[in-house]
Amino acid sequence: MTAATPVISCKNVWKLFGANPEQYLKSLTGNPSFDEIRQAGYIAAVRDVSLDIAKGEMLVIMGLSGSGKSTFVRCLSRLIGITGGEVRVEGQNIGGMSEKELIHLRRNKMGMVFQSFGLLPHRTVLDNVAFPLEMRGQDRHERRARALEVIELVGLSGREDYFPRELSGGQQQRVGIARSLAIEPDIWFLDEPFSALDPLIRREMQDEFLRLQEMLGKTIVFITHDFDEALRLADRIAIMKDGVVEQCDTPDQIVLNPATDYVAKFTKEIEKSRVVHAGVLAREVNGHRLTGSAVGEKQTIAELARLLVTDSRDYLPVASSSGSLIGALNRQEALDVLLGEAS
Amino acid sequence: MTDQTMILAGKSHTWTRAKTGWAVFSAACLLAVANSVLPAGLVRPPEWLILPFADWINAIFAFLRDDLGLLHVTRAFADGVEWLLDVTANLLYGKNRWPRIGPVPWTVIASIGFVTGYALQGWRLSLLTGGTFVWIAVMGQWKWAMETLSVIVVAAPFSILFGLIMGILAWRSKSFERILNPILNIAQSLPHFAYMIPVVVFIGVGPKAGAIVTIIFSVPPMIRMSLLGLRKVPHEVIESGHMCGSTRWQLLRHVRIPTARTEILVGVNQVIMQCLAMVVLASFIGMPGLGQKLLQLLQALKIGRSVEIGITIVLLAVMLDRCTKAWATKQPEHFEKGTSFAVRNKFLLLGTGLSIACLVLAQFVPLMDQIGRRDAFTISKPIDAVADWFIVLIDPVTQWLRWFLITWVLIPIRDAFLWMPYAAVLALLAAVGWAIGGLRSALVCLAFFGLIAMSGWWDRAMITVYTVVVAVSIAAVLGFPLGIWGSFHEKRADIALLICDTLQTFPSFIYLIPVVMLFGVNDVAVIGAVVLFAAVPLVRYTIEGLRQVPETLIEAAGMPGAPRLQTLWKVRLPMALPTIMVGVNQSVMFSLFMVIIAAFIGTQDLGQEMQRALSSTDVGKGLVLGLAVAFMGLMVDHLVTTWAKSRKDALGLE
Numbered sequence: 001m002t003a004a005t006p007v008i009s010c011k012n013v014w015k016l017f018g019a020n021p022e023q024y025l026k027s028l029t030g031n032p033s034f035d036e037i038r039q040a041g042y043i044a045a046v047r048d049v050s051l052d053i054a055k056g057e058m059l060v061i062m063g064l065s066g067s068g069k070s071t072f073v074r075c076l077s078r079l080i081g082i083t084g085g086e087v088r089v090e091g092q093n094i095g096g097m098s099e100k101e102l103i104h105l106r107r108n109k110m111g112m113v114f115q116s117f118g119l120l121p122h123r124t125v126l127d128n129v130a131f132p133l134e135m136r137g138q139d140r141h142e143r144r145a146r147a148l149e150v151i152e153l154v155g156l157s158g159r160e161d162y163f164p165r166e167l168s169g170g171q172q173q174r175v176g177i178a179r180s181l182a183i184e185p186d187i188w189f190l191d192e193p194f195s196a197l198d199p200l201i202r203r204e205m206q207d208e209f210l211r212l213q214e215m216l217g218k219t220i221v222f223i224t225h226d227f228d229e230a231l232r233l234a235d236r237i238a239i240m241k242d243g244v245v246e247q248c249d250t251p252d253q254i255v256l257n258p259a260t261d262y263v264a265k266f267t268k269e270i271e272k273s274r275v276v277h278a279g280v281l282a283r284e285v286n287g288h289r290l291t292g293s294a295v296g297e298k299q300t301i302a303e304l305a306r307l308l309v310t311d312s313r314d315y316l317p318v319a320s321s322s323g324s325l326i327g328a329l330n331r332q333e334a335l336d337v338l339l340g341e342a343s
Numbered sequence: 344m345t346d347q348t349m350i351l352a353g354k355s356h357t358w359t360r361a362k363t364g365w366a367v368f369s370a371a372c373l374l375a376v377a378n379s380v381l382p383a384g385l386v387r388p389p390e391w392l393i394l395p396f397a398d399w400i401n402a403i404f405a406f407l408r409d410d411l412g413l414l415h416v417t418r419a420f421a422d423g424v425e426w427l428l429d430v431t432a433n434l435l436y437g438k439n440r441w442p443r444i445g446p447v448p449w450t451v452i453a454s455i456g457f458v459t460g461y462a463l464q465g466w467r468l469s470l471l472t473g474g475t476f477v478w479i480a481v482m483g484q485w486k487w488a489m490e491t492l493s494v495i496v497v498a499a500p501f502s503i504l505f506g507l508i509m510g511i512l513a514w515r516s517k518s519f520e521r522i523l524n525p526i527l528n529i530a531q532s533l534p535h536f537a538y539m540i541p542v543v544v545f546i547g548v549g550p551k552a553g554a555i556v557t558i559i560f561s562v563p564p565m566i567r568m569s570l571l572g573l574r575k576v577p578h579e580v581i582e583s584g585h586m587c588g589s590t591r592w593q594l595l596r597h598v599r600i601p602t603a604r605t606e607i608l609v610g611v612n613q614v615i616m617q618c619l620a621m622v623v624l625a626s627f628i629g630m631p632g633l634g635q636k637l638l639q640l641l642q643a644l645k646i647g648r649s650v651e652i653g654i655t656i657v658l659l660a661v662m663l664d665r666c667t668k669a670w671a672t673k674q675p676e677h678f679e680k681g682t683s684f685a686v687r688n689k690f691l692l693l694g695t696g697l698s699i700a701c702l703v704l705a706q707f708v709p710l711m712d713q714i715g716r717r718d719a720f721t722i723s724k725p726i727d728a729v730a731d732w733f734i735v736l737i738d739p740v741t742q743w744l745r746w747f748l749i750t751w752v753l754i755p756i757r758d759a760f761l762w763m764p765y766a767a768v769l770a771l772l773a774a775v776g777w778a779i780g781g782l783r784s785a786l787v788c789l790a791f792f793g794l795i796a797m798s799g800w801w802d803r804a805m806i807t808v809y810t811v812v813v814a815v816s817i818a819a820v821l822g823f824p825l826g827i828w829g830s831f832h833e834k835r836a837d838i839a840l841l842i843c844d845t846l847q848t849f850p851s852f853i854y855l856i857p858v859v860m861l862f863g864v865n866d867v868a869v870i871g872a873v874v875l876f877a878a879v880p881l882v883r884y885t886i887e888g889l890r891q892v893p894e895t896l897i898e899a900a901g902m903p904g905a906p907r908l909q910t911l912w913k914v915r916l917p918m919a920l921p922t923i924m925v926g927v928n929q930s931v932m933f934s935l936f937m938v939i940i941a942a943f944i945g946t947q948d949l950g951q952e953m954q955r956a957l958s959s960t961d962v963g964k965g966l967v968l969g970l971a972v973a974f975m976g977l978m979v980d981h982l983v984t985t986w987a988k989s990r991k992d993a994l995g996l997e
Contacts, residue, residue, distance in 0.1 A: 079582050099590075107588030118583030122601040122675060131597070132587035161677040179587070189586075 005091055006052035007187060007219045008076055013049045014084035015071055015243075018042035021083045034242035045071035046082070047243035058213065058220040062230040062266075063240035069223050072240065073189050076221060077110055078102055089187070107136040111180030115192040117172045119164040119179075125151065126160040129178045136183070150178040153212070170201040177209075181216075188218040192225065206232060227266045231255075231275050239263050252280040256337075273301035273338045281334055282318040282327030290328055294319035297326060301337050308334050364778030367785070371770035378764050385766040393799040397963030404544065404962045417545040424558075425551040427497045432550070435489035435496075446489070448705035448712040449480040454697040456662075462690035463669040472666060475658040483719025484633070484655050491632035491659075494550060494625075495618045498557040502614045505558070506565020507607065511595070513566065514573040527563045532932060532976035534939040535560065535624050536953045537969025543628055543960050553622060553630030561617035565610040572606025573599055608671030615663050620850040623656060624940065627957065633659075637852060638943075646730045646860045647723030653856045657849055664848040730860055737861075745867045753813065753866055760809040765796050768805075772978070780985040787981050791974040798967050806948035808975065811934045814873035818930060822878040826885025826923075827911065836886050843883040851876060851933075851940055859944065869941040877934040884926025888919030918994060921987040928983040932976050939972060 014025055018041055037044045045068040053059050063069040074080040076087055078094050087094050089105065097105065111132075119128050127134075130147040138146075151160055154174040164172055173193060180188065193209075194202040206229065213220065224230050230237045231251045238248040239262070247259035255275045258264040279297025294317040295304055307316075308331055315328040378386065407413045432438035437446035457473030479488045513520040542556040576599050584598035600607070623634035633656055640649040678687050685692060705712040734741070769792055776788035795804050829839035858871035892915045897905075900914045942950030949968045956965035 074582070077586060079585055103588050103590060106586055110586060112583070112586040114579040114583055116577065116579050118577070118579035120580065120583075120598060120602060122604060124675075124677060135588045135590075135593055135597075158680070161680065163675050163677060165674055166677065176583075179583075183588075 006088075007055050007057075007090060008051075008053040008221070009088040009091075010049055010051045010076070010085065011088075012085035013046055013072070013075055013082050013087060014044075015046035015068070015075055015080065016042045016044055016083045025084045034244075044068075044243045046075060048085070049243075049245050050085075051238060051245065051248060053219060053221065055219055056217050058222060058233060058235045059238060060222045060224060060230040060234035060236070061238045061240060062224055062227060064225055067240040068243040069225075069240050070191055073191055073221055073223050077106065077112065077189060107132065107183060109185055110187050110189065111183060111185035112189040113173070113176045113180045113191065113193040115195050117164070117169075117176045117196075119172060119175055121164055124161050124163055125156060125167070125175050125178075128164065128175055129182050131179060132183050146182060147178075150181050153181070154178045155208070168201075169197050170205060173197065173205065174208075177212075181212075186219060188220045190220065190222045192223050194229070195225065202229075209233070227270070231270070239266070250280070252276045256280070271302070273305065276301050276337050278304060278318050278329055278334075279320075279326065281329050281337070283330060285325070285328050288315045288328050290315055290317040290325075292316070294325065295329065296321065301334050304334070305338055308338060360781050361778050364774050366774075367770055367777055368774035371767050371774055374764055374767035374770055378762065378767075381764055381766070386764040388765055388796040388799070388801055392797055394797050396798055396967045397961070399963070400966050401961075401963035404541065408545065414545060421546045421551045421555060424497060424501075424554050428493060428550055428554055431493040431496050432490070435493045436486045446713070448701055449476065449485055449714065450701035450705060450711045451698045453477050453480065454701050455694055458690055458694035458697060460662075460666065462694075463666055463673060468665055468669060471658075472662050475655075475662045478658060479655055480714050481720050482651055482655065483714060483716050483721070484636075484652065485714065487631070487633045487636050487652075488655060488659070490550075491619075491622050491634065494554045494557060494622050494630065494632070495615065495663075498554045498561065498622070499611075499615050499618050501558045502561045502618070503565055503611055506562045506610060506614065507569050509562070509566045510569025510573065510610075513570050520570070523566070527566060528977060528980075529970070529973050530563045532935075532973040532980070533969045534936055534950070534953070534972050535621060536627070536939060536942075536950070536957055537965055537972070538621075539625070539628050540953075540957055540960060540965030541962050543957070544962050548629035550630055552628050553625035556625055556628065557618050557621045560621040561614045564613035564617060568606050568610030568613065569603070572603030572610070575606060576602045605671055608667065612664065612667035612671060615667055616660065616848060619656075619660055619663060620852075623850045623852050627943075627954075634852065637856075641855060641859055642943075644859070644864075645723070646856075647725075647727035648721075649856055650726050650730075650860075651721065651723055653853050656853055660848045660850060661845055734861065741861055745862060745865070748867050748870070749865075753870065756813055757806060757809045760805045760812075761802060763805070765801055769793065769796070776982065779982050780989075784982065784985055788978055791978040795971045795974055798971055800949060800952065800968060800971055803947070803949045803952055803968075804971055804975070806946070807935070807938055807950070807972065810870065810873065810938045810946070810948060811931060811975070814870050814934045814938075815877050815927070815930055817870070817874045818878040818881055818934075819927070821874070822881030822926075822930075823885055823923075825878075826882040827889065829882065830886045830889035831907070836890055839886055840883065843879050843886075846879045847883070851937055854937065855941065855944065864944045866946070868944055869938065869946055872941055873934045873937045876937045877930040880926045880929035880933060881923075882926075884929070885919070885923050888922030888926075889915050891922060892918045921990045921994070924983050924987045924990075928980055931979045935972055935976050 016025060016037070018024065021042060024040065024042055031048070034044055034047070037047075047068075049072060051059070061069045061072060071080060075082045076089075078087070078097070082095060089109070092105075094102065094105070120131065123131065126144070126147050129151055130143040133143040133146060148157075148160065151157060154177050156171065156174050156178065159167065159171065164175065167175065173196075176193070180190075194205050197205060210233065222230075222233060224233075234251055236248060236250055237254055239246045239254070241262050247254060247263045249257075249259075252275060254263060255267050255270055255272045258267045277297060278295045278299050278301065281301070282297065292311075292313060295307070297318050297320050301308070311331065314331055316331060316334075317325055318327050318329050320326050374381065374385065383389070384392075429438060429440035430442065432445075433440045433443060434445040434447055435452075453473050453476035456476045457469050460467075460469035460472030479485055509523070513523050538556050538560050539552075542552050542559070546552040546555050580602055581594070581598060584594045589598060622630065622632065623637070626632070626634035626638045629635075633652055637649055637652045637656070640652065701711060710718065769789060772788040772792055773785040776785035780787075795801065798804075826839075828835075830836050854872045854876045855868075858868040858875070862868040862871055889911075896918065897910050897914050900910075905913075938946065938948060939950035939953060942948070942954050945951075949972055953965055953968045955961075956968060
């Protein structure tokens with residue numbers, strides 16, 4: 001496997017629920033709509049999805065309930081078998097794996113966090129976190145040491161002997177996160193991890209999550225129905241509707257160029273300047289004379305608002321984090337993003 | 344289809360159904376009126392219709408027993424059980440068998456009881472558990488109680504294990520569940536005696552037969568609860584188990600079964616209660632212990648002594664029920680960091696310490712070891728005195744009631760039931776079935792009672808039906824108003840539910856004591872016992888049904904502040920009716936069981952015949968009679984659940 005090989009690669013993945021889905025899928029021609037498939041007596045949870053997820057990338061799958069996002073993420077770990085297509089994890093086709101190979105993969109490479117936590121009610125925090133280690137047969141001493149390590153990582157030290165029932169929702173999800181990290185997975189699935197939490201706690205957990213990701217740099221598939229959450233966390237967002245990925249792109253591009261009307265509905269209410277970065281708007285220098293101090297490519301337009309309004313230059317230089325020049329920012333274009341286009 | 348057209352269609356559908364029902368009903372009435380001119384073949388099942396089911400069953404059993412050699416298997420199993428029984432019997436009441444170290448002094452068992460109760464729930468349960476053992480010892484019933492308990496101690500674990508395994512198999516294989524379900528339905532509606540006869544054939548009589556019949560009888564609820572528990576494990580918990588890399592076995596062992604803990608423990612509770620009920624009744628097949636004593640004393644009309652035994656059985660039942668329920672609902676709690684071993688295991692240490700102390704003391708103080716009959720207390724004399732005084736006091740009332748009931752209610756109704764041509768009864772049931780669930784239900788009713796007609800026990804069956812109908816009607820007349828009254832206040836409802844729950848834990852046998860005391864041994868006593876037993880679920884479900892109706896619904900019905908009776912009639916009762924019908928269903932089941940048990944105080948119904956089958960160890964006859972009773976129960980169950988379901992759908996509940 002080279003560095004360029006995607007960690008997860010999906011090709012034309014289909015998941016249909018119904019009496020005889022494989023046969024039905026073979027009979028399909030063209031690109032039938034969700035309703036056409038439903039009329040045939042099948043529910044199309046995932047329709048012809050092709051996606052690659054690169055190492056260390058955080059892909060957020062966004063969709064409303066019933067859009068197939070939770071089913072899709074379960075197809076990636078073969079919690080649900082797919083009807084058609086192919087899912088490759090680190091180059092291996094997981095559809096063809098034996099049960100033993102699959103268990104081996106899950107024990108060593110994958111971690112998953114669930115919306116309603118999925119904790120074992122009869123085990124303490126420590127035993128819950130150590131559970132995946134126990135399953136792969138590590139001895140008691142090692143298990144305990146590693147579990148305490150991750151418990152500290154998620155900020156639950158001192159609660160090791162509590163039972164899930166004795167913890168708040170936020171704390172329970174911290175246990176879920178710790179458990180999913182115990183085996184040091186390379187791939188981290190999170191299925192609406194913060195949806196069951198209060199808005200304030202949710203915000204706190206998102207910050208915590210970003211901190212963890214900064215530290216661990218895992219390959220992440222994150223499911224959410226909350227567009228703001230997606231924008232906040234994602235490297236790339238895939239927006240799903242009726243089992244189809246409507247658009248898969250960076251938050252900036254989704255906000256700037258929504259591919260379909262459906263995507264546009266989400267982006268309409270979003271304040272674009274908080275999402276779009278200077279680097280995305282940077283154009284080739286193309287003979288413009290750039291003067292003065294540069295703006296960082298990682299800065300959002302909202303962060304540059306004061307500068308954009310007061311500066312008199314037509315084009316501003318944009319610099320990468322290492323300081324090299326990467327392009328020119330058209331001030332007018334940036335102001336359009338900030339204030340909306342002049343009508 | 345819009346919602347409205349659906350409702351309309353539903354209505355027109357039930358209307359035609361009702362019309363057919365009425366048509367069949369008229370036919371039934373016609374048949375009944377024409378009784379005297381009907382051909383004999385329609386009045387009573389003709390000879391050629393009656394099939395020798397009993398002979399067939401006997402042939403099957405003979406084949407199983409002799410040709411397949413099943414007898415050796417069962418006897419071998421029974422010997423294993425007997426060995427275990429001997430061990431517990433030696434420990435608990437000093438039977439002269441290996442390991443020959445018993446009996447354990449009663450104070451040791453009582454102190455373990457105190458500590459267990461405290462550990463499970465607190466000092467109240469502690470007092471109940473320990474106090475029960477103290478009562479038993481002080482009243483000089485130790486040996487009998489221990490004979491009873493020694494069987495439960497052996498039978499319950501067998502049932503639990505077997506039930507759990509069957510539950511897991513049924514959960515794993517849909518087809519196995521499909522086979523198992525009807526068997527469980529029949530098994531749970533077979534009266535106790537029907538189980539005893541085959542056991543007598545295969546095992547013999549005595550404690551081991553008692554233990555084995557107890558095991559068989561108490562398995563079904565365990566299977567049901569294990570299956571339910573395994574089904575209820577949240578999806579995400581299982582998925583998380585998969586993602587943690589569990590193999591199938593690890594998933595079952597570490598994820599599914601522990602997460603289903605509460606349901607499984609509720610199953611354990613039911614097993615133990617069933618065990619107690621059966622062990623008491625197993626006295627009919629020579630099982631020594633409390634049940635046998637009670638049977639002898641009741642037959643000798645020794646009221647005071649039977650009340651004493653009755654109290655013991657009730658205390659044991661309540662104690663076992665509370666302890667296992669407390670265990671089921673107990674949630675794990677953590678200890679603070681650095682808690683010492685002594686604190687973490689304080690109950691274990693306390694129990695061991697107390698036991699050793701009692702064991703040592705018992706060597707020096709004989710009364711702490713055993714309390715013989717001579718040293719025991721008895722309250723039978725005062726009870727007898729009070730009972731005699733009370734009976735004399737209300738004798739005119741009971742005499743009159745007995746006379747009135749027998750001459751004006753029971754005999755006429757019984758004669759009416761016996762007078763009915765069987766064809767009319769079948770048509771009547773078909774009409775009811777049709778009105779409730781259409782053709783399917785009509786056929787179900789016909790099949791169940793048709794088989795009863797073909798069994799050749801029609802008259803006996805009609806007497807059973809008459810007893811149940813009369814008893815449930817009286818129970819309803821008493822129970823519904825009581826339930827409605829009980830539901831008016833939150834606090835009153837709580838108390839009433841607690842009483843009902845407690846009464847439901849009593850083994851059925853207990854209900855015979857007060858009625859025999861009041862009415863002696865006759866029809867009225869039987870009806871009285873059945874009424875008592877059947878009224879409990881009626882009251883219980885009436886209260887529960889009425890309480891479940893949410894306040895918001897009454898507000899939504901636009902009647903806040905309306906007179907209580909008005910909301911009761913217009914909103915509460917109709918909404919509560921499906922739940923109340925569950926109570927009716929249970930009430931019918933309970934009365935069927937009770938009628939059969941009451942046979943030994945003199946009835947002329949199926950139960951009487953079953954007793955005869957038991958004493959002549961006629962498996963075929965016994966099972967045919969048992970199945971006849973089961974079919975009655977299953978038919979009522981089918982009708983009530985079908986009705987309740989359609990009613991719930993119509994009301995939009997669930």
